[in-house]
Amino acid sequence: MNTSNEDASAVPSKKYVLSKKADDFFINIYRVYKFIARFFKEAFVPPYEWKEIIRQCYEIGYKSLPLISLTGFITGLVFTKQSRPSLETFGASSWLPSLISIAIIRALAPLVTALITAGKVGSNIGAELGSMKVTEQIDAMEVSATNPFKFLVVSRVIATSVMVPILMLYTGFVGMLGSFLNVYANEQTSFKAFFQSAFSTISFLDISSSVLKSVLYGFTIGITGCYQGYHASNGTQGVGKAANTAVVVSMFLIFIEEMIVVQFVNAIR
Amino acid sequence: MEHKPVQINRNNAVIHIQNLRKSFGALTVLNGVDIDVFQGENMAVLGRSGTGKSVLIKIISGLLKPDSGIVQVLGEEVDKLNAEELRALRLRIGFSFQNSALYDSMTVRENLEFPLVRNKPNLTRQEIDSAVEEVLDNVGLLQTINQMPAELSGGQRKRIGIARTLILKPEIMLYDEPTAGLDPITSVEINSLINEVREQYNTSAIVITHDLTCAKTTGNRIAILLDGRFLAQGTFEEVFAVDDERIKNFYNYNFTGDKVDY
Ligand SMILES: Nc1ncnc2c1ncn2[C@@H]1O[C@H](COP(=O)(O)OP(=O)(O)OP(=O)(O)O)[C@@H](O)[C@H]1O
Ligand SMILES: [Mg+2]
Numbered sequence: 001m002n003t004s005n006e007d008a009s010a011v012p013s014k015k016y017v018l019s020k021k022a023d024d025f026f027i028n029i030y031r032v033y034k035f036i037a038r039f040f041k042e043a044f045v046p047p048y049e050w051k052e053i054i055r056q057c058y059e060i061g062y063k064s065l066p067l068i069s070l071t072g073f074i075t076g077l078v079f080t081k082q083s084r085p086s087l088e089t090f091g092a093s094s095w096l097p098s099l100i101s102i103a104i105i106r107a108l109a110p111l112v113t114a115l116i117t118a119g120k121v122g123s124n125i126g127a128e129l130g131s132m133k134v135t136e137q138i139d140a141m142e143v144s145a146t147n148p149f150k151f152l153v154v155s156r157v158i159a160t161s162v163m164v165p166i167l168m169l170y171t172g173f174v175g176m177l178g179s180f181l182n183v184y185a186n187e188q189t190s191f192k193a194f195f196q197s198a199f200s201t202i203s204f205l206d207i208s209s210s211v212l213k214s215v216l217y218g219f220t221i222g223i224t225g226c227y228q229g230y231h232a233s234n235g236t237q238g239v240g241k242a243a244n245t246a247v248v249v250s251m252f253l254i255f256i257e258e259m260i261v262v263q264f265v266n267a268i269r
Numbered sequence: 270m271e272h273k274p275v276q277i278n279r280n281n282a283v284i285h286i287q288n289l290r291k292s293f294g295a296l297t298v299l300n301g302v303d304i305d306v307f308q309g310e311n312m313a314v315l316g317r318s319g320t321g322k323s324v325l326i327k328i329i330s331g332l333l334k335p336d337s338g339i340v341q342v343l344g345e346e347v348d349k350l351n352a353e354e355l356r357a358l359r360l361r362i363g364f365s366f367q368n369s370a371l372y373d374s375m376t377v378r379e380n381l382e383f384p385l386v387r388n389k390p391n392l393t394r395q396e397i398d399s400a401v402e403e404v405l406d407n408v409g410l411l412q413t414i415n416q417m418p419a420e421l422s423g424g425q426r427k428r429i430g431i432a433r434t435l436i437l438k439p440e441i442m443l444y445d446e447p448t449a450g451l452d453p454i455t456s457v458e459i460n461s462l463i464n465e466v467r468e469q470y471n472t473s474a475i476v477i478t479h480d481l482t483c484a485k486t487t488g489n490r491i492a493i494l495l496d497g498r499f500l501a502q503g504t505f506e507e508v509f510a511v512d513d514e515r516i517k518n519f520y521n522y523n524f525t526g527d528k529v530d531y
Contacts, residue, residue: 139366140370145360145387146387
């Protein structure tokens with residue numbers, strides 16, 4: 001129950017095993033590991049903070065919609081427009097819908113959604129928890145015999161893990177709409193024909209692997225933001241730093257995860 | 270609130286601290302603290318900024334771990350408890366933070382409900398509402414029930430912070446600088462609130478302050494923290510009768526405004 005206040009004395013000072021930087025790095029990894037372990041320990045034990053989980057889902061999902069809609073639509077539209085000339089040289093512009101749909105579902109929608117959520121939601125979580133930490137609101141929850149980790153961290157991480165996949169499917173759909181607009185303007189393809197051709201090439205594995213990796217990205221965004229906020233220090237400066245680090249670290253992790261997942265999915269495809 | 274005389278039971282120390290030490294890295298903050306707070310007693314702890322007053326009560330409430338020494342609260346050694354035992358002990362301790370620490374995304378009502386609904390899940394909506402209204406009324410701020418913390422003044426925030434801990438009916442109150450940053454009139458109101466809480470809720474308390482008026486009006490005994498240990502303990506008169514330059518300085522600074530040279 002006390003891990004929110006791991007003060008400097010919890011870490012052996014003065015003597016370093018390697019060097020100060022290297023030691024701090026490994027201590028940090030250990031703390032992140034403990035943070036994640038605590039999430040899994042507390043996420044599945046009642047009582048559940050349902051109200052807070054639903055509120056967070058709403059905050060994270062609904063408030064990201066405008067930005068996600070715009071980005072998804074434009075990505076689909078522009079990507080189609082830019083791919084058109086090279087396909088036309090081979091007289092293959094009728095392949096556009098299936099090419100685009102594969103690109104969007106397999107790669108673009110998950111990445112665009114994850115990066116936008118990392119920027120918008122990750123920074124928000126880092127700043128919110130960070131300011132609660134430095135103004136002792138988290139300590140206040142702790143001493144009133146309640147569990148701040150469950151209320152603040154577990155609810156947010158569950159919400160991002162649930163909402164990012166849903167937002168990803170939505171981004172995919174909006175992206176296809178953008179793509180359809182370009183195809184319709186050039187070839188007057190009907191809505192039905194476009195989507196039939198688009199979905200003919202998409203397999204169940206494509207969709208399910210994208211949903212699964214979006215769960216992973218959502219989890220990454222939630223955990224990173226919460227970890228940075230929960231361990232913020234140094235007053236208002238620390239709050240800004242927590243928000244900033246949350247975004248940078250989660251984007252970095254998302255790209256690494258993307259590379260690993262692609263290798264993995266291609267191996268079973 | 271009606272006033273009842275409170276008995277101080279000198280045979281029952283609700284807080285017993287012996288040879289407590291705490292450092293942060295190279296910085297030694299508490300260096301051999303000994304103190305007893307008896308049942309029914311308000312103990313005022315004086316000390317200048319940075320002497321470790323907040324650290325002391327954070328150790329008492331289990332937010333920080335001591336490096337060594339005995340810290341007994343209501344008969345339990347705080348640093349030896351597991352999470353569940355610590356939670357049970359914390360139900361009996363109220364902690365009023367230096368900066369109030371109100372949950373700023375919640376209304377006053379939600380702030381007060383927060384500890385209540387999580388610790389007593391079987392209460393009905395009506396019981397929750399009446400408990401919230403009762404403590405708010407006791408701190409004289411019933412009219413703010415639907416406001417956000419950002420809309421309140423510093424003194425109001427302090428009172429709401431105190432109300433939020435009272436809702437669990439604690440046996441021990443820990444007040445961290447209840448009058449810091451408040452005007453003299455509001456300070457007097459907070460001081461009498463602290464005394465009323467003692468009478469009405471039967472609490473024992475540690476009142477941390479560097480305001481001598483607050484120490485004098487709320488403290489049955491006072492103790493002065495300096496260089497990591499308690500320099501003197503006793504009633505206000507006893508402590509300031511001690512012939513020590515540093516204590517004299519403290520007194521002069523507060524009441525005569527003389528320049529202090531610690
Ligand atoms: N978690 C922590 N990690 C490192 N150092 C700390 C921590 N908490 C407190 N300190 C240090 O301990 C010392 C005492 O802090 P504390 O907050 O107890 O002072 P205080 O007596 O309450 O002062 P004030 O009257 O200003 O509130 C300070 O030098 C502070 O920097
Ligand atoms: Mg303090």
